[in-house]
Amino acid sequence: MSEEFLRLFEKWKKAKGFLVVGRGVRRVDALEKVLGEARYVEDYFFDGMLYVRLVKSTIPHGRIKKIDVSGALRLPGVVGVFTAKDIPGINQVGYALPDQPLLAEGKVRFHGEVVALVAAEGPDVAEEAARLVKVEYEPLPAVFDPLEAMNSKVLVHEEKGSNIAETTKVRKGDVEKGFEQADVIVENTYRTGHQDHVYLETEGAVAVPEPGRITVIGSIQYPHLCQTITSRVLGLDMAQVRIVQASVGGAFGGKDDMGPLVTAKAALVAYKTGRPAMLVYTREDSFTSHCKRDPSIIEYKSGATSDGKLTAIQVKIILDSGAYANRGPFVLWRATMHASGPYEVPNAKVDGFLVYTNKVFEGSFRGFGNPQIQFAAESQMDELAEKLGLDPVEIRLRNILKPGSLTITSQKLDHSVGIGEAVKKLAEVSDFKRKWAEYRKDGGVKRRGIGIACGWHGISTSRGVPDWSNAYINIYKDGSVVCGTGICEIGQGTHTAHAQIVSEVLGIPIEHIKIVGGTTDAPDTGATHASRGSSIGGIGIFVAAAKLRERVEKVAAKLLGCTPEEVEIRDGKAYCRGVPDKYIEWRDLVKKCYETGVEMSATGYFFLPKGTFDQERGQGFAYPAYSYVANVAEVEVDMETGQVKVLRVWPALAAGKILNPTLVEGQLEGAIAQGLGYALMEELVFKDGVILNANLTDYVIPTVEDVPEVMKPVYVEDLYQYGPFGAKGVGEMALIPTPAAIINAIYNATGVRIRELPATPEKLYFALKKARG
Amino acid sequence: MLPRFKYLRPKSFEEALELLDKYGEQAKLLAGGTDLIVKMKDDVVKPKYVIDLSRLEELKFISKEDGVIKIGALTTLREIETSPIIRENVHVLSDAVEKMASWQIRNLGTIGGNLCNASPAADTAPPLLVLEAELKLTSSEGERTVPIDQFFTGPGETILKNNELLTEIQIPIMSNHAGTAFLKLGRRFAHTLSIVSVATLVVVEDDVFKDVRIALGSVAPTPVRAKKTEDRFRGLSATKDVVEKNCVWVVEDVSPISDVRASAEYRKEMSIVLTKRALIEALDEVR
Known part of the structure; x- marks a missing residue:
């Protein structure tokens, strides 16, 4: 199957020049953002909408003895308080490992962990009610230092028997021999700290119940992951949960992880109350309760010969994952496999450890x-x-x-x-x-x-972890085009790059192309992370457009009296190469396709070939x-x-x-x-x-x-x-x-x-x- | 979320003083709100009454008369920063103000608010300390004028009585030519709270330091004058060497603490560096 795609890739690689690819094309969303028309989560409003606030753990580690919501419920305007026991589906949102509840259950593992949700008619009432929820804890000894945690009797997750959540390794050649061959050896320990994303817009989502389904508009990076987790928490089919991105005020990876956690929380309230529900983290919530960049301790030994050639590296990486593994196993894996830097190293020994501590959990950044x-x-x-x-x-x-x-x-x-x-x-x-x-x-x-x-x-x-791209393209009867992708526009401009790809391949101006992205109404395109939105994410768009181009070319060739290979389409006109005064308008060409039984929709599924590890x-x-x-x-x-x-x-x-x-x-x-x-x-x-x-x-x-x-x-x-x-x-x-x-x-x-x-x-x-x- | 409180907005100065007599003990005064509202949201203060002074137009002015610059307590930081009177006569104050917070916050924050909030890091204090400003305090019982170095009594604490209002800052314009400078060290190059701030003022006659004034912020429970260090300079020849040799004594005048912004040790050492640099800059201005 991939031969067809390779043929299309190769064909376009041979292009002698490009119309819009490689140019500093103006962002497709520039005007709506400059005019203030773009809508971020907080800009949405629905009749009867409830405001949701968080009740957070006030201790770093302890058992939840009792949650008393009576005081909060007595406050006028409070509609409900929801805890783990109110979750109709599965209270499990762990990404790499099943270790993380949506709402704390039995135990809290870090200061700031979300224990309950309060829903009220207004934001101030919700905030006041959140303070009235009384959570009784039995404090447990806590562990904060990752080195100490590696051998501590204090366990963040007792059932795991250890605070080491994950290990990784690389073994190449013989490092002992490598260091023997070295003329110089350098050995040091490095430490890096937490980093907060500090996106301008904090985490947020608004959920709206609709007949037969629930729509959640969120500040997100991967609608289909939000859909997977939200439907699991609610015990619904994925098809009953529709996720749409709002305009996103910065994400940087943080909203890849937090997106599902806020869409699920807002959806839980909407599901339980039957009313629209908005949850927006305050800046303080964002600091205390959203994942950060993993702090690290790295012991690094390098050897090189006198002419500067590396002979060996030996590296130990310890990442502090905080209370939950979240993406940590993948973060650690990436750190481990990139430990050499972009250099040839004949002998390498790398060991990675992901360690739980009683601090805010870490994640994508x-x-x-x-x-x-x-x-x-x-x-x-x-x-x-x-x-x-x-x-x-x-x-x-x-x-x-x-x-x-x-x-x-x-x-x-x-x-x-x-x-x-x-x-x-x-x-x-x-x-x-x-x-x-x-x-x-x-x-x-x-x-x-x-x-x-x-x-x-x-x-x-990484490794053989499946990765793919996809998209759909509809060419409408007037020649305008809609392209649907799961990739999110998070400020980086990826939808502009996508429009450029469609414009280049179909030969029509960008103004006639609309990218509908960041929605579960489009095919699952994978996450907008790992620098993949425009590139891997763009493959599906490229393939769908290239398929449609070939169909249109055949019709154009007949009308122009040349071969499909000779058809050129630019600025919305189809020409036969070398005959600049004879052309067909794109709009007429599309009309002809509709009349002659040519399908004007296509998807562009592509499954990335991978090796084994x-x-x-x-x-x-x-x-x-x-x-x-x-x-x-x-x-x-x-x-x-x-x-x-x-x-x-x-x-x-x-x-x-x-x-x-x-x-x-x-x-x-x-x-x-x-x-x-x-x-x-x-x-x-x-x-x-x-x-x-x-x-x-x-x-x-x-x-x-x-x-x-x-x-x-x-x-x-x-x-x-x-x-x-x-x-x-x-x-x-x-x-x-x-x-x-x-x-x-x-x-x-x-x-x-x-x-x-x-x-x-x-x-x-x-x-x-x-x-x- | 703001806690519940009763909001009072006097329309006149007299009404403000009346309200202070009545509620002063349980009230907080709202000027620009850039400190108070944040503290209320963070539950640091929970006043029963908030008296909003923003309508008191008579406390918004900058004037120069009889060798004294007078600034109404409700004058915004931005107004001070852009005032030609301030820039031409006491630029050390506008130099300090323009490094404070952000433009938006300077549009709201007032000089009176900055002083009455009494943060050890209040950046208007060191310049006013070296300028030996006087503060006019008013209550229904009358007026009193106090030198600014007697105003602060501790972090967030001043000599103001519950029914008293800071109404005016008076800065005497010095007859002899003085050089001044303000320097601030933060964790980044803008929009930053001071780790250490220093204002200096020097008067030189016959190549000798006739007067040296040094004031520091963020290195003691209140903004402070470094009087012991100042005394060492008077009468010494006005050279960079003398500055470098004697600025080290400033650690005797400060008593910093360690917090999330910096350690006490770093603050001490930076007090020396900034004092040295600010004295040299002030010296350069008079030469």
Whole structure:
């Protein structure tokens, strides 16, 4: 079956030029967003709508003895209070492991865990009632430190018998031998902290009961997953639950995980009361109760020969998963398989541990385990270079992956490996080598520094985990087109990229194409995560459009008196190649198709071919392809205060075809800002499992004064055989190497290396002071 | 969610004083609301009455007369930031204000509110301390004027009586030429609460420090003058070397705590660095 698709891919790859692909086409949703017409969850209102507020655990660990809702129910305007026992279906929402209830049952495992839902006629009454729900707990000893949790008698999940939720490994070659062959060895421990997504719009959903089904409008990333979980919680058929995305005010992975949890909660209230129900998390709820980026502890040992070739790595990764595994097993898997960085390493031993603690649970966040491990890997590369007397670019180029290379899972990379060229070009445009040599000799109070870091990111799901794409396209009688996809528009512009694909393949203007996305009314297209929305998500659209194009071409060929291969369609007109004065209007062509029995609808299902992975040996096929990235950061360090100003960042991408450079620049700039926050300032402060800075006063994120100038990107278009026009993935990429690039630049400026993120002014100040002696 | 309270909005200054006499003990005053409303939402304060002063137009002004700049307590931070009178005569105040919060919050927040909220991190306090401003406090019983360094008594605490209102900030314009500077260190480069803030004022005659004033925020229970350090400078030659040598003594004048924003140790060391830099900047201005 996949031969048909390969034929279509190959055919379009040979295109001599493109009409709209590769151009900075204006966003299809620009006008509605500029005019304030786009509707986010809170902009919806339905007659009789109830407001839902959360009752949250006030202790980090304990048994629920009693929930007294009588006081809340007595308050005028309160319609109901719902706890685990009110769930008609299954109270289980765990993603990777079945360990997580929608509403706490029997036990609470972190401070802020949702115990009950209060529904009332107005938001203030709901809030007041939530405070009147009295939950009686029997506190249990709690464990907060992941290292301690690994051997603790305190169990977050007693039935598991251990706090280790998951382990992973890679075994390639013989690391003992590898380290024997090494002339230099570098061994360090790295730590990274929590990161909150801080999307402008917090989590939310509004559920509306309808005859025979329930519709939920939510701030989400995967409607079909929301549908699966919501229907399971309610005990309904999936067909009885319809999920539609609202305009989404930022997601970054967090709403992939939280989407189903809020749609299920809103739907539960709507189902129990028969009334529309809106749940929107406050900013404090978002801080205390939504998943964060997993904190990590990474022990990393690297060896290299005197000519700078890596001989072995030995890595231990510990991820703090908080109270539930959620995506953790997949986050850990990704971190483990990417542990080498984008380099050839003949001998590798990597062990990963996902550990439960009594803190807020962790989950998906742009980069998905990779920012943590690339921070360690790319710090190690600079330390090896320092010991060997090489510059940071040189040591990377001596080990960089290229077509034909084997990864640490011994997967052969047969094509689409553009990282080497990207690094070379990046070093040139940033004048890296000269600056690097000059800045390290710098003195004075304010010192410049420059640093480079690379990253790689497997696209699609890992191993043999099934991944597919799909979409439908309807061409209406007037020639206008609707394309349905499950992929969500979460601010990144993916629906614009989708419209470009349809426009390119059918040869009609974008104004006549409407993308209907983020809905269970469209085919299941997989999640809008893993940088796959435009690329993997776009395959289904490409295939459906290419099928329709072939049908239309046949009709056009007859009318124009040429072969289908000679038909050209552009600007809504079909021509025979080389005959520019004779054409048929697209609208007439479509009419002809309708009259002559040609089907004007198509779907574009495509199942990604994958290999196998041996879990025992930690070897095999990890990902269908990788996107690659490298960043150069230039900083100025205030030696007296420890403040770091990131002046400029040069990004480079080897992510296949760049479908829309304007949208890609948006992703690069946003990812760099978010990576900068992670590297320099963002930090959750806990005391006994309670977050002390669950607010935007004391959880600080970068402002416009903090973000650097992002320079013109370097693109190496290393086309991927299954991507639409060869596209891979972009969304997460530039965040991944940003922390290491900044930390390496700080080292270049000061000679001091920070191994724990964030590198706050205070942390750097005391490190500088210590180095001065 | 805001707790329940009774909302009172006097239409005149006299009515405000009457309401204070009646409810002062159980009331909170609402000026810009940027501190009070947040504290109420967070359950930190639960006043029975909230007296909204926003209609008292007579407390919104900036004037200059007889060598004194007078600022009505309800003047917004944004109005201070953009006032030519402030910029031309006491720029150290507008320098501090423009680094506070965000434009939107400066549109609401008032100078009186910033002072009466009495946060150790109140950024208008250090400039007013080095300018030796005086505060006019009014009640139905009369008026009194106090030097600003006597106003703060602890975090969130001032000498204001329950029935008393801060009505005016008076800044004497110095006859001899003074150099001033304000510096602030936060966790990022904008929209940030101070870890340490420093205002300085220097007067130099015959290359000698005739007067040196240093005030710091976020390093003690209240904004403070570093008087011991100031005394060391008077009479010494006005050079960078002297500044670098003597600024270290500022740790004797501060008593910071550790919190989620910074450790006490870091605050101490940054007090020295910022004092040094702010003194040099003030010095550069007079030379």
